[in-house]
Amino acid sequence: MHDLAPGQRDASVPPPGSGVSFVMPVLNEERYLEHAVQSVLSQQVDGPLELILALGPSTDGTESIAERMAAADRRVRLIENAAADIPVGLNLAIGAAKYPTIVRVDAHSALDADYTPRAMATLDRVKAANVGGVMRAQGRSPFQRAVARAYNSPIGLGGGAYHSGGSDGPAESAYLGVMRRAVLDEVGLFDESIRRGEDWELNLRIRRAGYRVWFDPDLSVTYWPRERWSALVRQFRSTGTWRGELVRRYGRRNSLRFFAPPTLLIVAAVAIIVAVLQLTGVVHGVGAAVASLIYLPLVAYLVLVIAYAAGPPAGPGGRERLWALVVIPSMHLAWGLGFLVGAARGARENVDTSRLRRNTPLP
Numbered sequence: 001m002h003d004l005a006p007g008q009r010d011a012s013v014p015p016p017g018s019g020v021s022f023v024m025p026v027l028n029e030e031r032y033l034e035h036a037v038q039s040v041l042s043q044q045v046d047g048p049l050e051l052i053l054a055l056g057p058s059t060d061g062t063e064s065i066a067e068r069m070a071a072a073d074r075r076v077r078l079i080e081n082a083a084a085d086i087p088v089g090l091n092l093a094i095g096a097a098k099y100p101t102i103v104r105v106d107a108h109s110a111l112d113a114d115y116t117p118r119a120m121a122t123l124d125r126v127k128a129a130n131v132g133g134v135m136r137a138q139g140r141s142p143f144q145r146a147v148a149r150a151y152n153s154p155i156g157l158g159g160g161a162y163h164s165g166g167s168d169g170p171a172e173s174a175y176l177g178v179m180r181r182a183v184l185d186e187v188g189l190f191d192e193s194i195r196r197g198e199d200w201e202l203n204l205r206i207r208r209a210g211y212r213v214w215f216d217p218d219l220s221v222t223y224w225p226r227e228r229w230s231a232l233v234r235q236f237r238s239t240g241t242w243r244g245e246l247v248r249r250y251g252r253r254n255s256l257r258f259f260a261p262p263t264l265l266i267v268a269a270v271a272i273i274v275a276v277l278q279l280t281g282v283v284h285g286v287g288a289a290v291a292s293l294i295y296l297p298l299v300a301y302l303v304l305v306i307a308y309a310a311g312p313p314a315g316p317g318g319r320e321r322l323w324a325l326v327v328i329p330s331m332h333l334a335w336g337l338g339f340l341v342g343a344a345r346g347a348r349e350n351v352d353t354s355r356l357r358r359n360t361p362l363p
Contacts, residue, residue, distance in 0.1 A: 006170060006207040006210065012182055013124050014100040017047035019099035019101070020049055020099055021051075021099040022043075023052050023054070024040075026081075027081075027107075037051060043115065045120075051076050051077070052097060053078050054079050054092050055079070085195055086190075086196075094189055100182065102178070103177075103179075109222055109223045112219070115220070118219055119219055120178070122219075123178060127212070129206050130177045130214065131174060132171065132174025132177045133175065133219020136221065137149075137225050138224060143320075144225060144227050148224075149313065150331060151225055168216055170213065183206060197242045197243055197245075204253060236330070240337065240338025242338075243335075244346075248346060262343075266340075305325060305328050309324035
């Protein structure tokens with residue numbers, strides 16, 4: 001079958017009151033899970049509602065919390081996700097779902113009160129196959145607030161609409177997503193060979209089948225980012241590695257913004273080599289002056305990061321500003337390193353280990 005231009009086909013609209021299935025992969029989320037589940041169960045849905053938790057093998061108190069919530073509310077259903085991979089858990093949950101509209105939810109997030117009815121109205125209005133909104137990252141500690149601020153800034157994550165906002169309209173992908181089950185059954189569920197970026201790949205198939213993926217800036221989801229620097233670095237290295245894998249598979253279907261972090265890393269590596277050659281006298285005179293041009297983009301980047309960090313923080317005190325000086329380069333360089341590794345040798349063995357360790361208590 002040849003690819004169709006996105007928007008050529010309308011997704012079918014289920015009858016009113018058909019119900020909504022929320023699907024949530026869960027692993028080591030003892031401090032976020034209950035809030036995430038409550039935000040789902042408080043959604044006003046036209047028809048029945050169910051929430052399916054795909055439980056990975058957590059090492060904290062996540063499973064007991066999930067079991068308690070399922071016992072207290074029959075709308076909460078539990079299934080086992082022994083593989084712990086997000087796309088596997090999503091597919092298991094979708095396969096167990098009863099209703100024609102699927103809402104993906106992250107256990108590290110919370111839906112705004114009007115999220116689902118607003119998304120359902122947008123799906124009906126534009127006859128899209130998938131609708132997503134804005135990820136509004138928030139933090140509690142100075143470090144987490146610094147990470148959240150980076151998530152919400154075009155400087156941090158490259159200006160994707162679902163991070164920094166944009167206009168209502170067709171989109172490349174959707175954050176989380178409110179999806180029509182009939183389209184998922186047609187194009188296939190999440191690709192279980194892709195552990196990160198699985199949503200982008202699914203939305204690519206949806207668009208290639210001629211359906212619309214839609215961005216609605218009035219939809220908002222609260223997201224709580226990683227709480228430790230080491231976990232953040234592991235997360236972004238893994239995410240970058242899988243983006244490199246997606247570039248291997250799909251080439252220029254990937255946006256140009258994905259190539260900025262690896263370019264920064266390459267420029268930094270070349271600058272270090274040039275500096276060593278200059279300091280040892282191997283390169284000198286006019287050659288050294290010409291070679292020094294490699295420092296200009298790095299100086300510009302440093303000025304940008306300092307100017308960003310000096311901006312108004314989300315919380316009181318200066319610790320968030322200091323963390324911002326660390327968070328932005330850490331995100332970019334870890335992502336860029338992962339991208340180069342993934343593009344060179346693939347990512348099939350890569351696992352996001354930031355999800356596998358128990359988080360430390362919040363202050």
